[in-house]
Amino acid sequence: MTATSVSPSITAFLEWQRLQDHYGDIASVHLRELFGADPRRGRDLTVTAGDLSIDYSMSRIDRDTLPLLVALARAAGLEDHRDCMLRGNPVNTTENRPALHTALRLPASAELSVDGHDVVADVHRVLDRMATFTDRVRSGRWRGATGRRITTVVNIGIGGSDLGPRMVCQALRPYSHPELSVRFVSNVDPADLLAALDGLDPATTLFVVASKTFTTIETLTNATAARSWVTGALGEDAVDRHFVAVSTNAAKVAEFGIDPANMFEFWDWVGGRYSIGSAIGLPVMLAIGRGAFGDFLAGMHTVDRHFATAPLESNAPVLLALLGFWYANFFDAETRAVLPYANDLAALPAYLQQLAMESNGKSVQLNGTPTDVSTGAIWWGEPGTNGQHAFYQLLHQGTRLVPVDFLGFAAPAADLPLSDGSGSMHDVLVSNLLAQRRVLAFGRTPADLAADGIREDLIPHKVMAGNRPSTTILAPELSPGVLGQLIALYEHQVFTEGVLSNINSFDQWGVELGKDQALQLHRAVGGDGVAEGVDSSTEAIVQWYRAIRDG
Numbered sequence: 001m002t003a004t005s006v007s008p009s010i011t012a013f014l015e016w017q018r019l020q021d022h023y024g025d026i027a028s029v030h031l032r033e034l035f036g037a038d039p040r041r042g043r044d045l046t047v048t049a050g051d052l053s054i055d056y057s058m059s060r061i062d063r064d065t066l067p068l069l070v071a072l073a074r075a076a077g078l079e080d081h082r083d084c085m086l087r088g089n090p091v092n093t094t095e096n097r098p099a100l101h102t103a104l105r106l107p108a109s110a111e112l113s114v115d116g117h118d119v120v121a122d123v124h125r126v127l128d129r130m131a132t133f134t135d136r137v138r139s140g141r142w143r144g145a146t147g148r149r150i151t152t153v154v155n156i157g158i159g160g161s162d163l164g165p166r167m168v169c170q171a172l173r174p175y176s177h178p179e180l181s182v183r184f185v186s187n188v189d190p191a192d193l194l195a196a197l198d199g200l201d202p203a204t205t206l207f208v209v210a211s212k213t214f215t216t217i218e219t220l221t222n223a224t225a226a227r228s229w230v231t232g233a234l235g236e237d238a239v240d241r242h243f244v245a246v247s248t249n250a251a252k253v254a255e256f257g258i259d260p261a262n263m264f265e266f267w268d269w270v271g272g273r274y275s276i277g278s279a280i281g282l283p284v285m286l287a288i289g290r291g292a293f294g295d296f297l298a299g300m301h302t303v304d305r306h307f308a309t310a311p312l313e314s315n316a317p318v319l320l321a322l323l324g325f326w327y328a329n330f331f332d333a334e335t336r337a338v339l340p341y342a343n344d345l346a347a348l349p350a351y352l353q354q355l356a357m358e359s360n361g362k363s364v365q366l367n368g369t370p371t372d373v374s375t376g377a378i379w380w381g382e383p384g385t386n387g388q389h390a391f392y393q394l395l396h397q398g399t400r401l402v403p404v405d406f407l408g409f410a411a412p413a414a415d416l417p418l419s420d421g422s423g424s425m426h427d428v429l430v431s432n433l434l435a436q437r438r439v440l441a442f443g444r445t446p447a448d449l450a451a452d453g454i455r456e457d458l459i460p461h462k463v464m465a466g467n468r469p470s471t472t473i474l475a476p477e478l479s480p481g482v483l484g485q486l487i488a489l490y491e492h493q494v495f496t497e498g499v500l501s502n503i504n505s506f507d508q509w510g511v512e513l514g515k516d517q518a519l520q521l522h523r524a525v526g527g528d529g530v531a532e533g534v535d536s537s538t539e540a541i542v543q544w545y546r547a548i549r550d551g
């Protein structure tokens with residue numbers, strides 16, 4: 001089988017039927033019973049990948065479930081699909097492209113030939129150029145048009161050209177150059193650009209215009225406005241010292257007026273949402289330097305190797321995918337929450353939303369027929385402990401089942417002691433993570449409440465049903481290498497869920513129609529033209545908007 005051959009829906013396999021029978025046995029079994037009957041559960045139901053240790057003991061599975069799920073993955077040809085992707089076969093079938101983000105993190109000594117061409121050599125040629133450039137900016141040898149050193153980098157991009165570098169720069173804040181700050185602009189709402197430029201001096205600001213296609217309206221609009229901001233203050237000749245581009249489209253970059261010598265390229269086999277290891281990571285390398293960026297890529301490669309070689313039974317991304325698929329398709333879980341107990345990972349849920357939902361938000365199979373399984377779940381989240389005081393109430397006592405990923409780290413980048421000598425603030429953070437997963441799993445029974453003397457009429461309100469599943473991903477610290485591992489873990493989880501759903505995780509046709517219509521409507525909204533062929537509601541809003549705008 002190849003990844004491009006048409007396979008039947010997973011529901012056609014005998015393994016699906018077996019899993020369905022098994023679901024009947026386990027659906028009502030409580031995690032209290034599972035832990036009570038199996039004292040080794042908490043130690044045994046863990047898996048490691050690189051520095052990541054994943055505890056999945058608080059999952060709604062017993063010792064028979066995983067083998068059944070793995071058998072289903074094998075029946076779906078997961079290993080073959082994985083190998084096709086890693087080899088560079090055109091697994092993005094609707095665009096006839098490979099999805100070779102894993103090549104971005106191969107060591108220079110590796111070789112990977114696609115259509116007779118060694119892509120690893122290309123990758124390292126660009127990485128070397130990025131390293132030379134970022135060394136110059138970081139050391140102050142790269143000067144702005146007036147001879148002053150660069151103190152702020154502004155990345156202009158959206159989607160995959162924004163969310164990855166934004167999330168990683170924030171997460172690796174403690175590793176960042178102390179005299180170089182990085183800001184991000186993505187939204188075409190001018191408030192975003194104006195806020196990012198607030199307090200900046202054009203003479204000390206460098207813009208990275210990041211766009212795979214270099215045709216994205218938001219990015220080009222923001223970049224054009226930023227260009228005027230620079231040239232208005234420093235003159236046309238300043239563009240070369242204050243703008244660099246990251247793209248696959250050299251012609252469009254040149255058309256925009258950025259010197260191709262200041263462009264860092266990547267390739268159409270890198271999907272936007274999988275591009276953080278490519279030149280799209282330039283703001284990250286500017287912030288943390290070439291060495292730490294190398295550690296970040298090495299971390300990704302560690303998990304790529306694990307995904308490629310570990311048996312499915314102990315393959316961390318496969319396991320996470322199987323659990324996600326299990327909850328979505330058997331327990332009707334429509335969403336899943338990612339709750340990092342690390343404030344620096346505040347942007348991780350938004351990053352994962354694009355990764356997972358743009359990849360797997362599909363409703364046709366590879367052969368174009370409708371799916372009969374539940375595909376991409378809705379991913380969302382917030383860092384703990386903030387979320388505890390916002391939406392955890394619904395996680396604990398609501399009517400919906402929301403599987404949770406907790407993320408925790410043993411050592412914080414910096415810690416503060418508690419004044420009473422009872423440990424540190426980070427100890428409090430970790431205690432909260434541990435408490436939440438316990439409460440979700442085990443809840444509080446009416447008997448517990450009665451034993452605690454709770455008034456009878458309050459007991460129904462205070463009962464916590466428990467049996468709400470979570471997975472806990474732990475690592476020693478939030479280092480560049482660990483963050484790389486974490487991203488690759490989720491990338492391969494998303495891919496695996498796509499294989500189980502028999503869909504193409506690498507296209508995003510659903511986004512295109514909105515882009516086209518926005519361009520058409522801009523003619524009416526921006527000028528005084530007519531919004532031709534639109535519905536009466538749109539027409540009325542265009543009139544309302546123009547009347548207020550034009551006074």
Ligand code: F6P
Nearest residue numbers: 159160161211212213216272511
């Ligand atoms: O939202 C659709 C999308 O095509 C994403 O897949 C991509 O990450 C984003 O737009 C930005 O595209 P580009 O990097 O080409 O500007």
